[in-house]
Amino acid sequence: MTLQRLVVDPIQMQADQLHLTAEQQRYLHRVLRYRPGDRFMALDGHGHQWLAELTPDLALAVVVSPGASVVPAPQVxxxxxxxxxxxxxxxxxxxxxxxxxxxxxxxxxxxxxxxxxxxxxxxxxxxxxxxxxxxxxxxxxxxxxxxxxxxxxxxxxxxxxxxxxxxxxxxxxxxxxxxxxxxxxxxxxxxxxxxxxxxxxxxxxxxxxxxxxxxxxxxxxxxxxxxxxxxxxxxxxxxxxx
Missing domain, CATH: 3.40.1280.10 (SPOUT methyltransferase, trefoil knot domain)
Incomplete structure (x- = not known):
């Protein structure tokens, strides 16, 4: 299944935790109806991405993947x-x-x-x-x-x-x-x-x-x-x- 993608600011990442903004919380919980345990891809918009999982704390997600991966640069x-x-x-x-x-x-x-x-x-x-x-x-x-x-x-x-x-x-x-x-x-x-x-x-x-x-x-x-x-x-x- 294709995971939902969410652009985040790198400063939201602290160790293995992703602190969600109020707008991101509304989008995940109210628009997408995500619940604790649901996973999504967090991207910084510069080619790095992480697999994240929502926690019972609505403002927090935990990073599941071991680290950031870099997407290959475009051909041109x-x-x-x-x-x-x-x-x-x-x-x-x-x-x-x-x-x-x-x-x-x-x-x-x-x-x-x-x-x-x-x-x-x-x-x-x-x-x-x-x-x-x-x-x-x-x-x-x-x-x-x-x-x-x-x-x-x-x-x-x-x-x-x-x-x-x-x-x-x-x-x-x-x-x-x-x-x-x-x-x-x-x-x-x-x-x-x-x-x-x-x-x-x-x-x-x-x-x-x-x-x-x-x-x-x-x-x-x-x-x-x-x-x-x-x-x-x-x-x-x-x-x-x-």
Whole structure:
């Protein structure tokens, strides 16, 4: 039977005991109807996990496994730079990108960005990422960085960085990824309406490679899913070839 997964802070672990927060207690006891003796997997979101068992004390679980295990690192670390769409659409981007195993999410404030989120919105995205990690059985919670203007992110880097564009003559992301094997890549997705001409020009100067995700124009919440799926497909193909 697949065990329920629960993301915890490492500071909650003391010797062989896991001290549950009030929110975790409500989730386990009231939502899942867990009782003393029921077991679950506790994860720190960084690749470590423990088998834990609830005790009669509702605020405490005992660690059953002998120690932490480290989940193997992914084939490729993918940083997603995504311009913030309007409304609450970025919630969906965070959730789906986490399910697809993204390594880091950098929200971007672009020329056409309408949303300027508060710190509470950032906290919400981080909670969504933790929940998506639990549900999708990913081993790690991707860091959700504070939103930054696009111009502040255009620092030259030796890593492979791709700028997804539409309605332009650009090679496909898949073709570019298959040309060479990379350990770390960055994929940048624009807002509704796409990147402005000046943003594209500045990205090219900073070393970004413009790429296409296909002949159709994708929504700002759909493009990240397609890009991440393509990146993982390329990594899997290269792993088979080697």
């Amino acid at each position: 670390d993918i940083t997603l730079m995504a311009a913030l769409p309007k409304g609450n659409s970025f919630d969906q981007v965070v959730r789906q990108a986490t399910e697809l195993g993204v390594s880091c999410i950098q929200p971007v404030i672009s020329d056409r960005t309408l949303l300027h989120p508060s710190p509470k919105r950032l906290d919400r995205w981080r909670r969504i990422a933790a929940e998506a990690m639990e549900q999708s059985e990913q081993p790690r919670v991707p860091p959700i960085l504070a939103p930054c203007p696009w111009s502040s992110l255009l620092i030259p880097s030796p890593e492979a960085r791709y700028l997804c564009v539409a309605r332009q003559d650009a090679p496909s992301l898949l073709a570019c990824l298959l040309q060479q094997s990379y350990r770390r890549i960055t994929i940048a997705i624009g807002p509704e309406g796409g990147w402005s001409p000046s943003e594209v020009e500045a990205a090219l100067v900073a070393g970004f490679q413009p790429v296409s995700l296909g002949n159709t124009v994708l929504r700002a919440v759909t493009a990240p899913v397609v890009a991440l799926a393509v990146a993982h497909a390329a990594a899997n193909l290269q792993a088979v070839d080697h």
